[in-house]
Amino acid sequence: MRVQxxxxxxxxxxxxxxxxxxxxxxxVLNIALFALSKIPWxxxxxxxxWGAWIGKTFGIHVEKWYYFAGPHKSALNMSFFTHQGSxxxxxxxxxxxxxALAASQFKIKKIKSVSQVIAAISGGLLMGYGARIAxxxxxxxxxxxxxxxxxxxxxxxxxxxxxxxIGSKLLVKYFM
Amino acid sequence: xxxxxxxxxxxxxxxxxxxxxxxxxxxxxxxxxxxxxDHSCAMKNVPEWARKEGHNVDxxxxxxxxxxxxIEKTK
Amino acid sequence: MSVQASVxxxxxxxxxxxxxxxxxxIAIGLLIVVIVLAVIFSxxxxxxxIAWIFGIGFGVVLQKSRFCFTAAFRDPVLxxxxxxxxxxxxxxxxxxxxxxxIQYIAVxxxxxxxxxxxxxxxxxxxxxxxxxxxxxISGGCASGTLMRVGEGFMMQWLSLFFFVIGSLxxxxxxxxxxxxLISSSPKAHLPSVxxxxxxxxxxxxxxxxxxxxxxxxxxxxxx
Numbered sequence: 001m002r003v004q005x006x007x008x009x010x011x012x013x014x015x016x017x018x019x020x021x022x023x024x025x026x027x028v029l030n031i032a033l034f035a036l037s038k039i040p041w042x043x044x045x046x047x048x049x050w051g052a053w054i055g056k057t058f059g060i061h062v063e064k065w066y067y068f069a070g071p072h073k074s075a076l077n078m079s080f081f082t083h084q085g086s087x088x089x090x091x092x093x094x095x096x097x098x099x100a101l102a103a104s105q106f107k108i109k110k111i112k113s114v115s116q117v118i119a120a121i122s123g124g125l126l127m128g129y130g131a132r133i134a135x136x137x138x139x140x141x142x143x144x145x146x147x148x149x150x151x152x153x154x155x156x157x158x159x160x161x162x163x164x165x166i167g168s169k170l171l172v173k174y175f176m
Numbered sequence: 177x178x179x180x181x182x183x184x185x186x187x188x189x190x191x192x193x194x195x196x197x198x199x200x201x202x203x204x205x206x207x208x209x210x211x212x213x214d215h216s217c218a219m220k221n222v223p224e225w226a227r228k229e230g231h232n233v234d235x236x237x238x239x240x241x242x243x244x245x246x247i248e249k250t251k
Numbered sequence: 252m253s254v255q256a257s258v259x260x261x262x263x264x265x266x267x268x269x270x271x272x273x274x275x276x277i278a279i280g281l282l283i284v285v286i287v288l289a290v291i292f293s294x295x296x297x298x299x300x301i302a303w304i305f306g307i308g309f310g311v312v313l314q315k316s317r318f319c320f321t322a323a324f325r326d327p328v329l330x331x332x333x334x335x336x337x338x339x340x341x342x343x344x345x346x347x348x349x350x351x352x353i354q355y356i357a358v359x360x361x362x363x364x365x366x367x368x369x370x371x372x373x374x375x376x377x378x379x380x381x382x383x384x385x386x387x388i389s390g391g392c393a394s395g396t397l398m399r400v401g402e403g404f405m406m407q408w409l410s411l412f413f414f415v416i417g418s419l420x421x422x423x424x425x426x427x428x429x430x431x432l433i434s435s436s437p438k439a440h441l442p443s444v445x446x447x448x449x450x451x452x453x454x455x456x457x458x459x460x461x462x463x464x465x466x467x468x469x470x471x472x473x474x
Contacts, residue, residue, distance in 0.1 A: 004275065016220055019338035022316025027342045029312065031349030033305050037298060040350065040367050041309070043393040044418060051419025062419075066426025082295060084302040089397055091306015094285060096401030098307070099314040100216070100241070101278035104271065107214055107241030108403040112186035119188070120410040123389020126381045127396075127410075128417020133428045134378025135369035137393035138320040138386065141379070147346035148354070148366030149450055151439035155371055156379040163383020164324035171388050172329070176191055188390035188406055189322065193330050216402060220317045225332060229472060240272055241403070 013102045030144065037084075040148065042140030043092075044131040046085035049075045051128075067132075119175045130163075180209045184218065185242070192218040193225060196247070200231075203249045211245040212238075219243045313398045321386045321395050333469030337462055344458045351451060354442070364440050372436025374428050385417075 003009055034040040052062045052075060062068045063076055080086045100106040111117060131137040134156060136145060142160060145153030182199055184192035192213050199209050211222060219235060222245050226233045232248040285307055293300035312318065323339040326332040350366055357365050369375075386392040389410045391399050396414060399407035425433075441450040 004273070016216070017312075017316040019316055019318065019334055020341065022312055022318040023338040023342035024345060025312045025316075026309070026318065027345035027349065029305060029308050030346050031353070033301070034350060034366065035353055036301055038365055041305075042367070043397065044414075047415045047418040048422045051415045051422065054415070055419055062422070065423055066429060067422040072422070082299065084298050087292065087299055088302040088306035088309075091303045091308075092310040092313070092394065092397040093401040094281070095307040095310020095312075096314040096398040097310075097403075098278055098281050098285065098401075099311045100402050101274045101281060104274040105216065105237075105241045106274055106403055107239075109186055109214055109241075109405060111405050111409065116188060116406050117409065119388045119390070120406050121413045123385040123387075124396075124410040124413030124415075125417035125420070126385030127389065127393065128385075128414045128419070129421040129424075130378040130381030130383075130385060130417075131393065132378070132418055132421025132425055133433075134375045134382065136367065137382060139392075139394050140367060141369070141375070142320070143343065143346065144350075144367040145369065146343055146454075147350040148364075148368050149347065149351065149441045149454065150366070150368040151371040151441060152369045152375045153367070154454075155375045159376040159379035160383040160386075161324050163380040163385075164321070164387050165328050165383075166380070167384040167387025168325055168329040170384065172194070175388055176194065188404075189319070190326065190330055193332075197330065216314070217317050217319055217322065221322070221326075221330070221332060224334060225330065228332075228469075237271070240274060 014104075026143075027147075030147065034144075040140075040144035041088075042085065042136060042144060043089060044128070044137040044140060045072075046083065046089050047128060048072070048132060049078065049083065049086065050080070052076065053080070115175045119171075178204070178207045180207065182209055182211045184211055184213045184215075187213075187215065187218075189215065189217050190221065193222050196222050196245075197225070200226075200229075200247065200249060205249050205251060208246060208248045211247065212242070213245065214242045216241070219245070222247075309394070310398060310401060313394055314402060319391075319395050321390070321392045324383060325387045327465065327468055331469070331471065333465040336465040337469070340458050340462045340465065344455060344462075347451075347454060347458070351442070351447075355447065364443060368438050368440045370433050370436035371439045372432050374432040374436065 030041045052068060055062050068076055134141050135152060141156045142153055145156060182195060184195055192211060192215060196211050203209060213219060223233045223235050226247045231250050234246040236244050238244050289300055289303055292303050319335055320339055323335040327336055354364050354366055391407055396407050396410050400411055
């Protein structure tokens with residue numbers, strides 16, 4: 001019997017898991033990460049560092065900005081492969097790739113239309129900017145922030161919902 | 177019993193579901209729509225919605241990362 | 252394949268399965284690379300190996316369960332579905348309790364409150380609003396974008412690139428926002444403000460209430 005025909009392979013590797021399973025595992029992983037490293041899960045702060053490292057090579061003086069002169073000063077001395085947050089983000093990408101390949105469900109999906117290009121560019125810019133001023137994204141500010149019993153996490157949840165509502169209207173009107 | 181094919185390849189979330197909902201609204205009872213997708217979210221959320229509405233649903237993986245969802249309108 | 256309610260006209264419907272390639276060998280090869288990298292990272296620092304392993308773990312769980320925070324916020328309005336909304340509320344509630352235990356132990360040991368407690372003010376509202384719009388129109392939030400980069404969606408490769416640019420732009424303007432709002436906004440750790448019992452009872456009650464609301468909303472038939 002091929003390994004792919006085995007029942008356990010089918011349930012664990014081939015089939016999709018339930019949302020409930022995902023919810024429980026994500027929470028357990030975040031709790032474990034917090035317990036082990038003292039810092040909960042976050043995704044977007046490393047993005048600002050990647051931007052800084054790229055910007056520096058183009059001659060942008062990021063070290064003069066408040067963000068990199070103060071709270072994120074240490075970032076300018078780091079590099080991608082020794083920065084924990086960057087490696088964790090790379091791990092998420094590779095983990096998703098691994099899971100898709102193991103189920104033989106990996107496929108490159110090309111961009112289909114100009115509206116997808118505009119949506120990706122404007123959406124990416126909005127998320128990047130918004131996450132900086134709100135101290136995080138759906139993971140760092142919402143998931144980890146709310147789990148930390150921080151008021152800002154709750155504010156994030158409410159206003160991300162409002163933003164999603166606005167985004168839905170825009171999506172249907174301009175991007176479908 | 178008309179059969180329709182809905183090509184949703186390359187569409188971003190949640191376009192396959194929205195297109196399916198719109199198509200189903202125009203279909204008669206007994207008609208079937210075959211939704212072609214390559215989005216891992218859609219292979220879950222389209223059948224889930226269709227079953228919730230009470231229709232007959234079947235899904236088949238046709239290639240790596242590609243699925244066909246067969247929905248028969250029952251009401 | 253559903254068991255109870257199959258499409259009745261099976262022979263009439265044209266099915267087009269192509270010859271499927273087996274990607275498992277590639278996956279196994281990649282897994283070996285992942286393990287080798289974990290060992291290499293652990294030689295540099297324990298924290299780096301932990302980051303790599305947890306990243307892989309998050310990526311696998313997100314992809315396998317098709318977990319999507321964006322859909323949790325978008326679907327109730329756009330498609331009428333709330334199954335992901337409920338899943339997000341569940342993951343928040345479990346994490347809240349787990350984090351609470353960790354924080355409580357730290358505080359009892361005389362240390363400060365660990366975790367992601369940040370200034371609460373209008374900058375959060377504005378930023379979260381921008382984030383919500385961006386996540387829905389681009390088809391993925393922060394974790395969702397990374398997951399889809401790994402799944403091969405070129406649209407998310409593009410979105411990630413501009414996500415990084417937007418982050419740098421936000422970092423540039425951060426000083427301005429700090430002067431305007433952030434520096435005058437307090438950090439509010441709810442248990443420190445209102446006591447542990449009340450803070451947790453309240454937060455869990457709100458999450459529970461939202462769960463019931465989502466459950467009821469999701470059961471309403473759309474079309």
